[in-house]
Amino acid sequence: MLLEMRDIRKTFPGVVALNKVNLRVRAGEIHAIVGENGAGKSTLMKVLSGVYPHGSYSGAIVFEGEERKFQGIRDSEHLGVAIIHQELALVPLLSITENVFLGNEPAKRGVIDWMAAHQMTQALLHKVGLKESPDTLITHLGVGKQQLVEIAKALSRKVKLLILDEPTASLNETDSHALLELLLELKSQGITCILISHKLNEISHVADSITVLRDGSTVEMLDCHAQAVSEDRVIRAMVGREMADRYPQRQPNIGEVAFEVRNWRAYHPQRNEQPFIKGIDLQVRRGEIVGIAGLMGSGRTELAMSLFGRSWGRRISGEVLRNGQPIDVSTVGKAIHNGLAYVTEDRKGNGLVLNEDIQFNVSLAHLQGVATAGVIDHGKEHQVAQDYRHKLRLRCSGVDQKTLNLSGGNQQKVVLAKWLFTNPEVLILDEPTRGIDVGAKYEIYTLIAQMAAEGKCVIVISSEMPELLGISDRIYVMNEGRLVAEMPTTEASQEKIMRVIVNAPPEALRASPPEGDAARAAGRRDQQRPLHGGTGMDRASTTASGSPQHNENRI
Template identity: 75%
Template structure:
């Protein structure tokens, strides 16, 4: 294995092996990172990336794994995060560790307070916070509460916090998973800026286009083992080349070959309007008219904040918003979708964009999660039939190829892709006629994405009507039969996928900003 051209090797992990009950998470993994480089770590969900970084940062302490960590030329045995942070190894997890109701300054110096004899020196804390925020490009006041910041700015606060600890090696686990394109670009630019100041980074990401922009080296993990390390300066590394290493095969087609058999209109909304959940005077969905046919996959494209999720959640039992008006029809008959129970009863299902907070009960077993939305079908006279529940869960485990030790495994222990399959199983068990998918592949790797796409395609072949929201335009273009474009709460265009392109969709969005209803 070779690291890229650059400085001396600052980090070397040799023969790292880590096991959990029944699972060999890491098998003799090797990783070498040079000083001052951005080193990408890629692999499918469950390949061992996060586990390896938890070993490095001391989350999994010395003694709980086999192998050696060399940092700064010495063997290191970290007993916890404090040990690694003292040497300047800082990890920023995908789930941010900020305290929402504390200020930026309080978050940055939490546990590392600027104090004299036990008394916090707020003047010094605020001065240092301003300097740190300037380094990451934030203009907010140090007293701003973190809860008032968007996710992109919260990521920058996390990096400012790392800089306050004299970071030498910055580890970022899926830092752009929840960011829009502009926030993602800003974060990548910041990584390049930090690199110019000698800070080394390890970047874990499923977004291969981002890795291609900034990485000096790419280490590929597969099934808990090191596959290869690629030098991005020695040759041009294509996304297909990275994918081949990740999944062990070529993926000539990122999307299944579709042969749509579109039938009659199954679902329709007319003049659908939704006001903001908190600010009732603000209309966030403005007179939407939309339909989905039998066996059809219909996409909704749009920028973040366009109102797509607000629309989907309001349709699903008014689970978002207030002062909701408009009409919903199934098979031409007007239906009442006023509660989640009524929506489910009428055959509407919603796969949320936030599977961990809203889609799953992470501390419960897979079987419990799958049956949760349709308990009546695994119960008799109000009493749960656990045998039937196990059978249903096992049937979905096999059908959707959920990789797990069994349906008694807790959802929190699954990779992102397998968690998403559990969410899909839960809603498929309700036997929906309309399946709404909100960012169905967010935060999962390219191999797991293809499996999700295949499941969605099979559902359409079976005659299900599918409404797909995605911020990834290639995903909509690769999977959908027809695309609506949403901007500022309105549908501003409708086009068959054969006439759609990324350029045309973006042009429609730009041209419709600040205007009225422009459905084409």
């Protein structure tokens, strides 16, 4: 046994985050930890890695047969424990090389050997599938590529135990599969891995054993080789209830076109030779949920951000109409005033003020909604935050808790609450369930369906193809800055969408517009497959690689 964590208990003011959690990890295995948001997964790993030092928790950590009392990350790293956190921790204005070896620079006679660092970084980037130059600044990379840099940084150290907290949340199918294969390769070399993931298909592909946490306690330990483990069993242990259907049933009531984009173009902030967004035309009908599919770099996030107050890009042109009338979306404030809302994929960088509390963040985009005669009514602000706390089932000690101390999934719920409070007519959701467990996903899907039922226009950008097929009425496919296909969900499948992307001609294609009803069966076909023994790789798209660094307005 490489690692044992015995009766770990960790508390925060007003909250018991971990309550006598036990974890056993064998040497040379890939051990998965699963659970709902707020179950304590990330907290447990921070205890293990020394982020929360010995003395701030009770219980024992036994590593390589000896009890360890880590006082910081350097103590755990010295013994070969490396952690990649769910939230990225890179320095934006440093290069990839400088980030990979930050605090661990190769040196000769006390002088940093940048040539050696550059060469080693190049090899690491090749290993994780990133083609960028080691000299590229982090600020010029999208979220997905930044995640790959984090992984390369962890691999630059000689690790015995590699902890990955949602490592593929921002990766496309190819990169995700390459990473999982890399974990298997590391396993063959004797390196032990702990994988935290909400994506049960990933666990199916690599996990040897699983620990399930719920409400800060260990509820089940499963050996994937000793017994047949199904997704349903894991989900039941995670949420404490059966989940017969992962997508809410709805009867779409789709009306006339209420939101339209015509000939939308935008140039890359650093590259002005040709447009990055190339003449986009799209329509969304009242009460309709429209999905946008595409691979990393296809331009999905860039399109959304350029529409929302020109938060990304330069030399932007085109026309945006609501209810048939042109509207001004040239700034974030004007976009909000004209009924647009954008739930960003990057909640930490652009979605939240992490050092402020929940109620501050919920009201931030619509202060007039909690103000009286131009003065913020903190009682009203508190009540609004409380309403969304219950509506979205936020796990927190209270709405005065800082968002920095929330789990990633609960932070995402705060971002969603902020924009729902603006009562938008057009809601653009960029990876709305990224880092959210299966139980909470259903709640988000239900809210999306409610928005559509109220006659709102909803646009969903997602890396999860089954998700798009499960909740959308119609899907646009994006490739290289263009919309290359449009299809009703009744006619869509993962294979068809990928075929369109691979075979996309230079100019956009168009299928006939939908008539109304949307079938979600296509997104549910493979949900009952066994958890161990399959390939598990059924995703077909990922987060666009748009860089939000040029956004001067917090979104």
